[in-house]
Amino acid sequence: MRHEIIDASQLELNDKVVSIKRVSKTVKGGRTMRFTALVVVGDGNGHVGVGLGKATEIPEAIRKGKEDATKKLIKVELDANNSVPHDWTGVFGSASVLLKRAPEGTGIISGGPARSVLEMAGIKNIRTKCLGSRNKQNVVLATINGLKQMKSPEEVAKLRGKSVEEILA
Structure with a gap:
């Protein structure tokens, strides 16, 4: 597993708010309301990150979410037609997302939350399916x-000690 630190200051990052929830905490004097914002940032060229911000006001929660997301940027492997190199299922908790390769011209066939991540990552052709929790x-x-x-064919070839042509055959 590769974990490289990405310098966000050199990237032109866009952001997208996926959800804003009002949460409350019951204390002695009543309820205190807060907001949580789930924010996705990306440069549209293979870098994407997700962050969660919590604050008493919505703009502050979004700002904190953006900050958190830029700290958690990852590099996404893309193939020649701006799709993923291979099919894979991502799992978090009881939610699973099936990511399938797609040929040029397919577009992003995906539900709302997964779509925002894929758009920010710069993926142009992909099919996804949410399995389990929504x-x-x-x-x-x-x-x-x-x-x-996701691993590129070059990484897989290096791990197996073979050439890229042998892996793709």
Whole structure:
């Protein structure tokens, strides 16, 4: 598993708010309301990250979510037609997201939470299916988990001690 630190200052990052939830905590004097924002950031060129921000006001929660997401950027492997190199299932909690390769011209066939992650990563052709839980936060994290575990043909060839042609055959 490769975990390289990505310098976010050199990337032109866009962000997308996936969900905003109002959460409350019951204390002696009544309820205190807060907001949690699930934010996805990416450069549209193979870098994507997800963050969760919590605050008493929505803009502050979004800002904190963006900050958290830029700290957790990952590099996504893309093939020649801006799809994933192979089929894979990402799992987080009880949510699973099946990521399937697609030929040029397919577009992003995906549900809302997973779609925002794939768009921010710069993937143009992919088919996905949510299996298990439909919880937005878990679906987004399962998608990130699946993308993180993708390996390029070069990496697989290196691990197996073979050439790329042997792997793709």
